[in-house]
Amino acid sequence: MRFIKTKYFTLIHSWLGVISAIFILSLVLTGIILNNPDNFKSNEIIDDPYQQYPKMTFVFQDNYFIVTRFSLFLSSDLKRFKEISIPFSSKYIIDIVFFKQAYWIGLSNGLLFKMDPNTYSFERILIPDSYELYSVSSNQNQLFITTNQGGYEYKDNAWFQHFINRSPWDFWEFIRSLHTGYLPHVFFKKINTIVSVFLLVIILTGIVIFFKKYRFMIDKNKLFKDNET
């Protein structure tokens, strides 16, 4: 009786394991890709911004900026576009503002660029040491950024801190760093990738073991049947 129970449990465990292995395998593989997005190249990129996965539009008095996954486009009517040659990846853009006769482009990984509206030349503006930039905003006289360190205002070519981010390190931050691996916690992301590779090996070896055992079980059953006859 005890033997039968174990046998059934083994059978259920094996079959469910093999069926779910396919889905877990796809999760592991896509997880590794999503964890290391820069290491995988996209398909052929079409020049049309509307076929480049547009994700943001910034509206200004005379023109629009369209941010796609691969490029930054400028347009006056949203029909004709000029692609701007950028010294960074467009997918990191979080904000574009107009301040003191220039466009200021903030990137999520803590960089800020200033673009001349006539020559489209870029200049990197140093911001206080930050791993992440959350927002850039402006009015006529003020340029304000919010980073993981706090809020800063740009005055007379220098940054003045208005507030300090004193938020505690919590569970959500841990989960986020595990998947995004932002700068002080890059190793979390590496561990995640390494463990994904382990899981991949476990799944593949598990499938091999299953089929080997399955064949063995069939052969064994056949043997029992032969003996009975």
Add this chain to the structure above:
Amino acid sequence: MRIRFLVIIFLFLLSQQSYSDEGIYYSKVYYSANEAIHKIFPNTDSFLKKEITLDAKTKQEIEKKLGFFITNSKLVFYKVSTKDNLIGYCLVLDEKGKYKPITFMTGITSDLKVKQVVVMVYREKIGSEIRKKRFLKQFINKTKSDGLVVDKDIMGISGATISTWSIASGVKRALVIIGYLI
């Protein structure tokens, strides 16, 4: 066996921790200028070092072609030759990474195509993966008319995002400058 496995994991985590404790600044010299030139052009017989300072007008014209501003007007480049011919140029540039500049050399053939890129000095703890062959070989044979935008023309490296941008824009800068100077 289990203990050995746990020790390996522990040491790995410890190494990562000490990595972050040391701070973000550090400096590692991989190649001197002489070594880098011979790596790029192995059959070099001689090279001529030239130091130039871009005047305001030249700088402005290059910036217009380039699409970004040049912060340092002083440049060092080498004319590389075999016994008979000029085979190329090597330009040393300092491109700002996240915090510190990355010093690298771009080798350009006489027909103005990238021969090879060599990282000479890297000064940050994170991102030294840009030295990897699979990243740097993407620049080979690129010309100044190529965009060299990461994610579009060049595949980046996760964990070294800003450094890859710096190298890509630096190679573009080298191509435009050499194209302008000769």
